[in-house]
Amino acid sequence: MSGFTFSSGGATCDGVDAAAVAAAEGTPLYVYSAALVVDRYRALDAALGACPHRVHYALKANSTLGLVRLLRSAGSAVDANSGGEIAVALRAGVDPVDVVFTGVGKTAAELEDAVRIGVGVINAESAGELARIDRIATARGVRARVALRINPGIEADSHPGIVTGGARHKFGVPIEDAGAVCRDAAGWSGLDLVGVHAHVGSQLTNLDEVARTASTIARFAQELRAAGLALEHVDLGGGLGISYDGTPALPVEEYARVLVEAVAPTGLTLLVEPGRWIVGPAGVLIATVVDVKPQRGSRYFVVLDAGMSELLRPALYGARHRLERLTPRSGPEVTCDVVGPICETTDVIRLGQSMPLPEVGDLLLVRDAGAYGAAMASNYNRRALPAEALVEGGGWRLIRRRQTVDDLLACES
Ligand SMILES: Cc1ncc(COP(=O)(O)O)c(C=O)c1O
Structure with missing residues (x-):
């Protein structure tokens, strides 16, 4: 099986010793399994096999060029959320027609560029955005391919920060208004309305909400077709969750089954935009212990050379990633608050981790960090982005x- 294998005090990635990679490249360091990225892409693609479909990997999860190239050569299309992500996709060799351009606040310049290069489809977020795209396309004498993002009013059960399909969320057009918006836009000379789109949240683990969203959007697409609109696809976004704690995750086959069951009867092509599910388990973050200090009671702070600037999820979402030791230590297990070096109390990697007390210089590995890890890293505290x-x-x-340091200062005078 591809990916990471853990033993007490060690880890390998597709047979390569993770500690050896860290020793050669230094820490903090992200390490990815190319084989697992490709295997997961293929597993999802195969699970959807029964229905005409296209997998658009969501670049926001991790858009490091090498990974985007890898997924493109495996056959994936992409979902880009900004002009920057479109630029990365093009550099990686992605054909513009294989780009869906999503995003709640696309600028005029981003829309101009998207129309100019001819992206596969722009997922418009509002009637206003459709009108802006229409003006740009009409001025250029072309028709832009667009879909409307529908807000189905479905609040998925996930962290509140990454739930996007509820009526009070900023995303898309409320489903009650969307029919009129679509029928209007279908008559404009600069637009080809080719699809409908929804994405109700990330790290979804409840199949009921996925099924409800899929059937709601598929039914909506059918109503538009009955009204004479020539749709080509239904884009159900991303969101499939992974297991961060080792308990069984929602099987990809079941997720695919409910999407296919909803969309196949429409005869339309199914588009999906998975990010986390493809790259999350395929990446780890390796860090070095830089300090160990006792707290009151028999609890310790274990301070790493990686923190919220390298992996924001614990600070931002209270995410709990599993930790593995890459330096064998025996001795009784003690409770450790594993924290980063940043001047913020929220700067934690994992609180209350039970393990033999590490020593300065030991290596720790944070599991399932391939999605929203490197992609959300920052230069806060003037820290260099990790390798x-x-x-x-x-x-x-x-x-x-x-x-x-020169990279850090390259844009300043
Ligand atoms: C529109 C859209 N599509 C796809 C995704 C990818 O989601 P995930 O990484 O959970 O699959 C997101 C994530 O927020 C999104 O906003």
């Missing part, structure tokens, strides 16, 4: 070198 290594073919290569 990223891709394990492939029995070896590894850096797909992103560690930033230098």
